Amino acid sequence: ALFKLENVEDLYEIGDLLGSGHFGQVREVRERATGILWAGKFLKLRKNASSRLGLERKSVEREVEILQALQHHNIMALRDVFESRAEVVLIVELISGGELFDFIAEKENLSENEAIEFIKQILQGVGFMHSKHIAHFDLKPENIMLSDKHVEHPHIKIIDFGLAQCLTPGEEYRSLCGTPQYIAPEVINYEPLSISADMWSIGVITYIMLSGMSPFQGDTDEETLRNIVGMNYEFEDLYFSQTSDMAKDFIQKLLLKDPNERMTAEECLLHPWIKPLTRKQAANRSRSSINMK
Numbered sequence: 621a622l623f624k625l626e627n628v629e630d631l632y633e634i635g636d637l638l639g640s641g642h643f644g645q646v647r648e649v650r651e652r653a654t655g656i657l658w659a660g661k662f663l664k665l666r667k668n669a670s671s672r673l674g675l676e677r678k679s680v681e682r683e684v685e686i687l688q689a690l691q692h693h694n695i696m697a698l699r700d701v702f703e704s705r706a707e708v709v710l711i712v713e714l715i716s717g718g719e720l721f722d723f724i725a726e727k728e729n730l731s732e733n734e735a736i737e738f739i740k741q742i743l744q745g746v747g748f749m750h751s752k753h754i755a756h757f758d759l760k761p762e763n764i765m766l767s768d769k770h771v772e773h774p775h776i777k778i779i780d781f782g783l784a785q786c787l788t789p790g791e792e793y794r795s796l797c798g799t800p801q802y803i804a805p806e807v808i809n810y811e812p813l814s815i816s817a818d819m820w821s822i823g824v825i826t827y828i829m830l831s832g833m834s835p836f837q838g839d840t841d842e843e844t845l846r847n848i849v850g851m852n853y854e855f856e857d858l859y860f861s862q863t864s865d866m867a868k869d870f871i872q873k874l875l876l877k878d879p880n881e882r883m884t885a886e887e888c889l890l891h892p893w894i895k896p897l898t899r900k901q902a903a904n905r906s907r908s909s910i911n912m913k
């Protein structure tokens with residue numbers, strides 16, 4: 621067995637439901653020995669190979685391995701792992717600020733300065749992941765959480781590495797997983813994937829943060845996928861009239877069909893929208909956000 625065989629309830633008191641999804645449930649847990657609050661991610665294992673319910677043990681082991689390799693303040697930390705016959709429980713840091721998705725929804729859209737604060741942190745977490753050849757492959761506002769949404773400068777944490785892969789340079793990896801609105805064209809065309817698929821998703825997330833609109837979303841998943849492979853998106857004046865040209869340039873350098881042409885996380889952090897080269901550029905950005913508010 622790779623993980624602890626003790627009963628998780630001997631060491632943690634199980635609390636309220638925090639979230640649930642394809643993977644299972646996430647509950648608040650209290651460590652009995654210290655009283656410290658954590659989150660417990662309860663993953664249902666498949667009974668047998670043919671069943672469609674639950675996760676394959678191999679994919680859970682991969683998520684654990686990847687989380688263990690990623691210690692970074694913008695990535696959800698893993699503390700402990702327990703297993704029983706039917707379930708694996710990840711004990712992870714408690715992130716109680718909710719999803720970035722809900723934060724944006726409450727505000728309609730963010731000012732450019734607010735968006736930049738979040739994008740910078742996402743780029744730092746993703747840049748760290750990519751430096752270890754790990755791709756997330758499911759970056760979207762639902763998988764970016766705020767540690768505490770009531771503070772002036774919320775801290776973000778990237779969660780849910782259920783689709784993440786450690787890419788060995790030279791080895792091809794293909795998959796059709798992900799969430800339609802955010803996946804890159806090469807995923808839809810079932811071409812070899814690389815860490816630059818994450819950079820496309822960051823372009824989509826930035827577009828949504830600034831406008832509240834999703835660039836490729838259609839009425840059906842098929843229409844959304846057609847829009848992505850057709851590069852069918854625009855900066856509609858109705859939503860982007862107040863957005864700076866630098867912000868649009870940043871997005872345009874990520875929503876590129878050729879994965880090799882997209883900016884890397886490092887290049888993004890040096891882009892003038894994120895790292896203003898002059899005080900004038902910074903002033904230009906804040907002026908556009910004042911108009912918006």
Ligand SMILES: Nc1cc2c(nn1)-c1ccccc1CC2
Binds near residue numbers: 639659712713780
């Ligand atoms: N897929 C998800 C979803 C969630 C979480 N993890 N993975 C999570 C992690 C720590 C604290 C709270 C949560 C709830 C949402």
